[in-house]
Amino acid sequence: MAQIIALASGKGGVGKSTVSALLAQAMAARGHKVLLIDCDIGLRSLDLILGVDEHALFTWADVVLGRCSLQQAVMVCRENIHLLCAPLQPERALTDGVLRQLVQTCRVYDVILIDAPAGLGFGFRMAMKAAARCLLVSTPDPVCVRSVSVAARQALRLGVKDVRLLINRFDAGAAARGGLVALDDVIDQTEAQLIGVFPQEPRLFYRNANGAALRDSPVVRAAARVAARIDGENVPLEF
Ligand SMILES: Nc1ncnc2c1ncn2[C@@H]1O[C@H](COP(=O)(O)OP(=O)(O)OP(=O)(O)O)[C@@H](O)[C@H]1O
Ligand SMILES: [Mg+2]
Secondary structure (H helix, E strand, C coil), rough: CCCCEEEECCCCCCCCHHHHHHHHHHHHHHHCCCCEEECCCCCCCHHCCCHHHCCCCCHHHHHHCCCCCHHCCCCEECCCCCECCCCCCCCCCCCCCCHHHHHHHCCCEEEEEECCCCCHHHHHHHHHHHCCCCEECCCHHHHHHHHHHHHHHHHHHHCEEEEEEEEEEECCCHHHHHCCHHHHHHHHHHHHHHEEECCCCCCCHHHHHCCCCCCCCCHHHHEEEEEEEECCCCCCCCC
């Protein structure tokens, strides 16, 4: 059975999709077969980030509503990284439990990463009900920290067993100048155990998040460390 991990935050634009793509590469580099599921109905982005947008024909909604097979909908982005796109618009027939049923049928994967949308609505619930573990992505600013602390409680309420905190866009210079919420305070306020810190990476924009251009970057190394921790290795925090 695959490890099923949702990435969420409550607040929008904090890097959930970017982190999902980076983590997929890190998990694939460890030899895992990874399925990314874009859960952002109407505002999907992983097809663009992974550079397969022009080939996107079917979505996971087409699979659960019987319009195509899983094999037809899954897009091969690169070796060991596959993607299921989100539907472009809401569908009445979808319930917030459908993704949970779908992931049970994706047996060939070692890791399934579910990229949740902003907010705590339908897409968030769908992702949480499907996942055993949730990585809450927070930037170190008070507005995001508050949204992540609310999202953490909701995730637990929706049955996620293991809720972890992943701090994104950390800038050591800004932190030293007192411009960010201190990491200890982010951890205290969200009440979630820290799994990793992704640095601010000026070269990171959407097309670069597919990994090809950023092999030497600290953010790629941070993703590799989080992937190792997900696999149960004891890797020290570095930032
Ligand atoms: N560590 C980082 N360093 C620099 N830029 C980053 C980093 N992480 C994400 N970004 C940038 O932040 C922006 C938002 O990222 P992304 O779309 O992944 O966020 P999101 O949380 O998925 O957004 P949404 O809530 O709309 O789904 C993008 O321009 C992305 O390149
Ligand atoms: Mg996103």
